[in-house]
Amino acid sequence: MWFFLAPLCCSLLPQDLTQVPAPKLTSPLFVEDQARALPGVTTTCGSKDKNYIIEVNGGGIALADLDNDGDPDLVVVDGATLDRSAKNEPGFPPRVFLNDGRGLFEPAGEPWAMTGGRWGMGIATGDVDGDGFVDLVITQWGPTRLFLNQGGKGLKEASDKAGFVGSRWGTSAALFDADRDGALDLAVINYLEFDPALVAPPGGDCSWKSYPVMCGPEGLTPQHDQFYRGRGDGTFEDATSKAGFVPNEAGFGLGATTLDYDADGDTDLYVANDSTPNHLWENQGDGTFLERGFARGVSHDANGKEQASMGIACADLDSDGRDDLLVTNFSGESNSLYASKGAKAFRERASHSALSGPSLRALGWGTAFADVDLDGDLDLFVFNGHVYPQADRPGTDTTYGQIDQLFLNDGTGKFAVEPLSSAAPRVSRASCFADIDGDGDIDIVALELDGVVRVLRNQLDPMSAPKDAGGAPTRRLHWLGVRLRGNGKNTAGLGARVSIEWEGGKRTCEVRTTGGFQASVPAEVHVGLGGAPRAERIVVHWPSGKRSELETVVADRLILIEEPAQ
Numbered sequence: 001m002w003f004f005l006a007p008l009c010c011s012l013l014p015q016d017l018t019q020v021p022a023p024k025l026t027s028p029l030f031v032e033d034q035a036r037a038l039p040g041v042t043t044t045c046g047s048k049d050k051n052y053i054i055e056v057n058g059g060g061i062a063l064a065d066l067d068n069d070g071d072p073d074l075v076v077v078d079g080a081t082l083d084r085s086a087k088n089e090p091g092f093p094p095r096v097f098l099n100d101g102r103g104l105f106e107p108a109g110e111p112w113a114m115t116g117g118r119w120g121m122g123i124a125t126g127d128v129d130g131d132g133f134v135d136l137v138i139t140q141w142g143p144t145r146l147f148l149n150q151g152g153k154g155l156k157e158a159s160d161k162a163g164f165v166g167s168r169w170g171t172s173a174a175l176f177d178a179d180r181d182g183a184l185d186l187a188v189i190n191y192l193e194f195d196p197a198l199v200a201p202p203g204g205d206c207s208w209k210s211y212p213v214m215c216g217p218e219g220l221t222p223q224h225d226q227f228y229r230g231r232g233d234g235t236f237e238d239a240t241s242k243a244g245f246v247p248n249e250a251g252f253g254l255g256a257t258t259l260d261y262d263a264d265g266d267t268d269l270y271v272a273n274d275s276t277p278n279h280l281w282e283n284q285g286d287g288t289f290l291e292r293g294f295a296r297g298v299s300h301d302a303n304g305k306e307q308a309s310m311g312i313a314c315a316d317l318d319s320d321g322r323d324d325l326l327v328t329n330f331s332g333e334s335n336s337l338y339a340s341k342g343a344k345a346f347r348e349r350a351s352h353s354a355l356s357g358p359s360l361r362a363l364g365w366g367t368a369f370a371d372v373d374l375d376g377d378l379d380l381f382v383f384n385g386h387v388y389p390q391a392d393r394p395g396t397d398t399t400y401g402q403i404d405q406l407f408l409n410d411g412t413g414k415f416a417v418e419p420l421s422s423a424a425p426r427v428s429r430a431s432c433f434a435d436i437d438g439d440g441d442i443d444i445v446a447l448e449l450d451g452v453v454r455v456l457r458n459q460l461d462p463m464s465a466p467k468d469a470g471g472a473p474t475r476r477l478h479w480l481g482v483r484l485r486g487n488g489k490n491t492a493g494l495g496a497r498v499s500i501e502w503e504g505g506k507r508t509c510e511v512r513t514t515g516g517f518q519a520s521v522p523a524e525v526h527v528g529l530g531g532a533p534r535a536e537r538i539v540v541h542w543p544s545g546k547r548s549e550l551e552t553v554v555a556d557r558l559i560l561i562e563e564p565a566q
Contacts, residue, residue, distance in 0.1 A: 027422070028406075028418065028419050028420065028421045028422050029372060029373065029406060029418070029420075029458060029459055029460065030372075030406070030420055030421045030443075030444065030456040030457065030458055030459065031421060031422070031456070031457050031459055032421050032422070032423050032454060032455070032456060033103075033455045033456065033457040034452055034453060034454050034455040036104065037103055037104050037105055037436075037455040037457070038074070038097065038104075038105045038445075038453055038455050041076065041095075041097070041452065041453040042450075042451060042452050042453065043058065043059045043076065043077075043078045043079060043092070043447055043449075043450070043451075043453065044078060044079050044080070044081065044092055044450060045057070045058045045059060045079040045080075045449055045450055046079065046080075046081055046082060047081065047082070048389070048450060049389065050214055050387070050388070050389055051201050051202055051214050052082065052194075052196055052199060052201070052214050052215075053192075053194065053199070053214050053215065053216035053217065053220075054082070054119065054141060054169075054194050054196070055082070055214075056214070056387045056449075057121065057171065057191075057254070057429065057518070058079065058365075058429035058430060058447050058449045058450075058518070059076065059077040059078050059079050059120055059121065059122075059429070059430065059447055059518070060075075060076075060077035060120065060121055060122035060123040060138070060139070060430050060447075060518040060519060060520075061074070061075070061076055061077065061123070061430045061431065061432050061445055061446070061447055061453070061518070061519050061520075062074070062075040062077075062123045062124075062125050062136070062432060062513075062519060062520035062521075063075075063432045063433070063434045063436070063445060063520070063521055063522055064125040064134045064513070064520065064522055064523075065134065065522060066096065066098070066108075066112075066133070066134055066149060066152065067098060067152040067153075068132070068133060068152045069099075069101070069152075070101075070558075071099040071101050071103075071436070071438060072099055072434040072435075072436055072522050073096065073097065073098050073099050073105070073108075074096070074097040074099070074105050074445060074453075075094060075095070075096055075097075075123060075125075075136060075520075076094065076095045076097070076447075076453055077094045077120040077121065077122065077123050077138055077518070078091065078092035078093065078094060078095065078116075078120050079091055079092060079119055079120055079121075080092060080116070080118065080119040080120070080141075082196055085118065085119060085196075086196075090115065090116035090117060090118070091116045091117055091118055091119045091120055091140070092116055092120070093113070093114050093115055093116040093117075093120075094114045094116075094120055094123075094136075094138055095107070095108075095114070096108035096112040096113075096114075096155070098112075099436060101438065102437055102438075103436040103437030103438070103443065103455075103457065105455075110154075111150070111153055111154025111155070112154050112155050113155075114138075114147055114155060114157065115157070117138065117140045117142055117143075117145055118140055118141055118142030118143075118167075119140050119141040119142060120138060120139075120140045121138075121139045121140050121141065121169070121170055121171050121518055122138075122139040122170065122171050122172045122173055122189075122430070122517075122518030122519070123136060123137065123138055123139070123173070123518065123519065123520050124136075124137040124139075124172075124173035124174055124175045124186065124513065124514065124520055125137075125175065125513045125520040125523075126175030126176075126184050126492065126494060126513055126523070127149075127184065127489075127490070127491045127492060128146070128148070128175065128183075128184050128186075128230060128232075128234050128236075129148060129232070129233055129234035129489075130182075130183070130232050130233075130488070130489030130490075130491060131149070131151070131491075132491050133149035133150075133151060133152050134149055134492075135147060135148050135149050135234070136149075136155065137173050137175065137186060137188075139170030139171060139172070139173050139188060139189075139518070140169075140170060141169045141170075141194065142167050143159065143164060143166070143167045144159075144162075144164040144170050144173070144188055144226075145157065145159045145162075145164075146158045146159050146162040146164070146234070147159075148234050158234055158235075161234075161235055162234070162235055162236055163228060163235050163236040163237055163238060164188075164228065164236065164238075165226070165238045165240075166226075168188075168190045168223050168226070169190060169191040169192060169193075169194055169223060170188045170189065170190055170191075171189050171190065171191050171253055171254050171255075171517075171518055172189045172253070172254065172255055172256040172271075172514070172517060172518050172519075173186060173187065173188045173189060173256070173514075174186070174187045174189075174256050174257070174258050174269060174513075174514040175494065175513060175514075176258045176267045176269075176494050176495055176512070176514075177230075177267065177490050177494060177495050177543050178227075178229075178243075178266070178267060178283060178287035178289075179229070179286055179287030180265075180266060180287075180543055180544070181232075182232065182486075182488035182489045182490055182544070183230040183231060183232030183489045183490070184230045184232075184489070184490060184494065185227065185228060185229050185230045185236075185239075185287065186227070186228040186230065186236060187225060187226070187227050187228075187245075187256065187269055187281075188225060188226040188227075188228070189225050189253035189254070189255075189256045189271055190222075190223035190224065190225055190226065190250075190253050191217070191222070191223060191252055191253055191254065191274070192216065192217050192220045192221060192222050192223055192252055193220060193221040193222075193223060194216075194220070199215055199216065199220070200215050201214075201215075202214050202215070205219075206219075208388055208390065209390075209395060209396050210395070211388070211390040211393060211396075212390075213388045213390055214387075214388070217252040217274050217275050218275050222250040222251050222252045222253075222273075222276060223250055223253075224240075224245055224246065224247045224249060224250035224251075225240075225245045225250075225253055225271065225279075226238070226240045226245060227239050227240045227243035227245050227289075228240075229243075229287065232489040239287075242288065243287060243288050243289055244281070244288050244289040244290060244291070245281075245289070249279065249291050251271065251273030251274075251276035251277065251278075251279060252273050252274035252275055252276050253271050253272075253273055253274075253279075254271075254272050254273065254274050254309065254310050254311070254517060254518075255271070255272035255309065255310055255311045255312040255327070255328075255516065255517045255518075256269065256270065256271050256272070256312065256514055257269075257270050257312045257314040257325075257512065257514045257515045258270075258494075258495070258510065258512045258514050259314050259323045259325075259510060259512075260323075260495070260497065260510065261280065261282075261296070261322070261323060261340070261344075262282065262343050262344050263321070263322065263343060264283075264285070265541075265543075265545070266283040266285050266495075267283055267495045267543075268280065268281060268282050268283045268289075269281040269283075269289070270298065270312060270314070270325060272309035272310060272311065272312050272327050272328075272517075273306075273309055274308045274309060274310065275306065275307075275308045276306060277293055277294065277299035277300060277306045278293050278298055278299045278300075278307075278309055278327065279291050279293045279299070280292045280293040280296050280298050280299070292344075295344075296344055296345060296346055297338065297345055297346040297347060297348070298325060298338045298346050301333070301334075301336055301348060302336075302348040302350075302351075307327075307329045307330065307333045307336065308329055308330035308333065309327045309328065309329050309336075310327075310328045310329065310330075310363075310364060310365045310517050311327070311328040311364060311365050311366050311367040311382075311383075311516050311517035312325060312326070312327055312328075312367070312515060312516065312517070313325070313326035313367045313368045313369045313380060313515065313516070314326075314369070314510075314512075314515060315368075315369035315370075315378055315509065316378075316507055316508045316509065317339070317369060317378050317413065318339070318413055319505065319506050319507055319508075320340065321499070321508045322340035322343075322508075323340060323510065324337065324338060324339050324340050324346075325337070325338040325346065326338075326355070326367060326369065326380060328359075328363075328364025328365060328367050328382055328517075329359070329363075329364065330363055331360070331361055331362060331363040331386060331391070331397075331398040332360065332361075332397070332398075333360075334350055334351075334355070334356035334357070334359050334360050335350055335355055335356070335359040335364055335382065336348055336350055337349045337350040337353055337355050352414075353413055353414055353415055354414045354415050354416070354417075355380070355407060355415055358405060358407075358417040359382070359405075361397060361398045361402075362382070362384040362398070362402050362403075362405065363384055363385060363386045363387065363398070363402065364382045364383070364384050365382075365383050365384065365385065365428060365429045365430065365431070365516075365517045366382075366383040366428065366429060366430045366431025366432070366446055366447075366516045366517050366519060367380065367381060367382045367383065367431070367516055367517070368380070368381060368431070368432075368433055368515055368516055368521070370433055370442045370526070371442070371479075371526070371527060371528035372406070372408075372441065372442050372458060372460070373408065373460060373477075373528070374440070374441060374460060374462055374477040374478065374479050374528030374529070374530070375409075375411070375477065375528055375530050376411075376502075376504065376505040376527075376528050376529060376530035376532075377409040377411050377505075377528075378409055378507075379406065379407060379408050379409050379415075380406075380407040380409075380415060381404070381405065381406050381407070381420055381431070381433075381444065382404065382405045382407070383404045383420075383428035383429065383430075383431045383446050384402035384403065384404055384405065384428055385400070385401060385402050385426060385427035385428040385429065385448075385449060386398060386399065386400045386401075386402065386427065388400065399425060400427060401424070401425035401426050401427050402425050402426070402427070402428070403419050403420075403425050404419070404420040404421065404423070404426070404428055404446075405417055405418070405419070405420060406418045406419065406420040420444075420456065421456055423454075426448050426451065426454075427448060427449040427450075427451070428446055428447070428448055428449070428454075429446070429447045429448070429449050429517065429518070430446065430447045430516065430517050430518045430519045431444055431445065431446035431447070431516055431517075431519060432444070432445055432446075432515075432516060432519040432520060432521050433445075433521060434521060434522045434524075434526075435481065435526065435558075436455075436457075437457065439458075439461065439462065440462040440479045440556060441458040441460045441461075441462050441479070442458055442526060443455070443456060443457050443458050444456040444458075460477070462476070462477050462478070462479060462556075476531070477528065477529075477530060477531065478528070478529040478530065478531065478532055478533050478555040478556055479526065479527065479528050479529060479555060479556060480500065480526075480527055480529060480535055480553065480555050480556070480557070480559070481524055481525065481526045481557070481558035481559065482498055482500070482524060482525040482526075482538065482558070482559055482561060483522075483523065483524045483525075483558065483559070483560050483561070484496055484498075484511055484523070484540065484542075484560070484561055484562075484563065485560055485561070485562045485563065486542070486543075486544075486563045487562070487563045487565060488544070488563075490543060492511065492513075492523035493511050493523070493540075493542060493543065493563065494511055494512060494513065494523060494543070495510065495511065495512070495543040496510070496511045496540055496541060496542050496543055497509070497510055497511075497540070497541040498510075498511060498525045498538065498539075498540050498541075499537075499538070499539045499540075499541075500525070500527050500535050500537075500538050501535065501536050501537040501538075502529045502530075502532040502534065502535045502536055502555075503532045503536065504530060504531075504532060505529070505530065505532070507527055509525040509527070511523050511524070511525060524558070529555050532555065533554070533555050533556075534552060534553060534554050534555050535550075535552075535553040535555065536551065536552065537549070537550070537551055538550040538551075538553055538561070540561055540563075542563050544563070546563060546564050546566075547564075548561055548563070548564060
């Protein structure tokens with residue numbers, strides 16, 4: 001249910017605001033529910049043998065309210081095969097599934113149908129034409145594509161007029177207002193130059209732990225990222241060179257997220273690169289960027305070594321008002337936690353937070369910080385799966401299919417690892433999260449490589465009092481969701497900073513749709529409040545420089561805050 005709030009509201013509530021911890025888990029918090037919520041939906045990414053690197057990354061996934069009915073719908077970006085590509089046949093088309101309001105997804109029908117491109121990869125979501133409806137950008141091994149929402153009633157491809165340039169291998173993408181002119185701009189993250197006729201099949205010089213494997217990314221040529229200036233009408237201008245995304249800064253780009261890391265009011269961009277240093281693109285205030293990854297301490301691991309990075313989680317982990325970064329990496333390399341230390345510095349703290357050891361044998365992809373148990377601090381989930389089927393052979397110290405992980409925050413910034421669900425090891429890839437069934441807790445949708453689209457439903461049940469490990473009832477846990485309505489072309493307020501304070505806690509969140517790996521999330525903020533039945537104060541800093549403030553906001557609902565006219 002929607003609740004609209006003007007810039008100031010007040011209400012009287014009981015004064016018993018004791019914070020309570022979430023109950024200890026006696027079984028996995030998430031249950032696999034795709035057989036009921038999304039039956040029979042699978043994706044394809046090349047052959048099972050994975051002889052070429054194009055077959056490894058999988059497709060994309062997004063949760064977004066496409067029809068403006070208040071609940072998140074689902075978009076699945078599918079892939080192709082090399083046989084289809086060799087015959088100039090299109091890949092498998094992206095698909096839309098509409099939420100019925102209970103977290104069950106139904107095929108959207110012909111008005112929402114999209115044709116197949118060359119080989120689908122990732123997705124970005126946002127209102128690029130300023131009409132109040134979410135549009136889709138699809139990346140692929142091939143030209144980037146644009147689909148404009150037709151008033152919540154369907155999609156229409158507008159790629160020919162979008163202004164996108166060239167045909168590269170795009171992975172993740174980010175929509176954000178880089179120059180603060182009110183129109184959304186687009187960054188497309190590119191991977192590498194790939195031609196199956198020029199890349200050797202497994203064997204020869206391409207080996208891993210003495211086993212012949214597919215070639216790349218090392219030995220292949222990285223492609224630099226692209227930047228498009230949005231005009232606000234659904235078209236873009238190629239501003240890659242003007243923005244600073246130059247060829248000598250190319251990396252093997254995979255994950256991306258937006259953030260205002262230096263708290264100067266404009267949106268920066270962080271990119272996870274495979275086997276090359278990660279990039280932190282610092283916005284200079286006018287939509288041009290300088291690469292600052294090494295200078296700020298987020299390009300390498302704690303020992304100064306570049307890693308094979310895939311996905312990104314980004315949030316204010318320690319409630320200091322600044323975003324921290326978690327990057328998933330290759331097996332044998334621990335995931336990296338870059339903790340913000342002041343305006344322009346990060347420190348790698350994965351070992352200190354107990355995140356390093358459990359990730360060493362895993363190869364991580366989709367990931368996010370989210371308060372999955374509503375106790376007031378941020379937890380972490382990571383979807384894992386190797387790139388080499390040969391990982392199941394003796395002596396590799398890892399496996400092809402892997403357990404997906406849930407890292408529960410103990411309230412001090414240290415994490416205890418749990419299986420995300422009771423599922424057997426899988427080869428997982430992209431993931432996204434939202435409250436898909438309207439019960440107040442965070443659910444997850446994820447892709448299994450060449451397998452099912454997974455729906456992982458949170459079993460916390462915040463609408464009733466949970467039980468502790470001994471079965472005794474505890475205090476009810478509370479939550480709050482916030483969406484924004486901008487009064488210009490940036491209708492969802494992407495880039496706005498929302499600060500929420502409650503008895504015993506506070507958090508600052510950026511409204512973004514990017515994150516993880518080849519995925520997109522709804523443009524909203526979701527916080528757990530523990531035992532507090534209200535937020536004491538909400539402050540919104542809009543990209544326009546305007547400010548909204550609310551006091552005494554009742555919990556356990558999704559509210560809509562409108563940007564002030566002045």
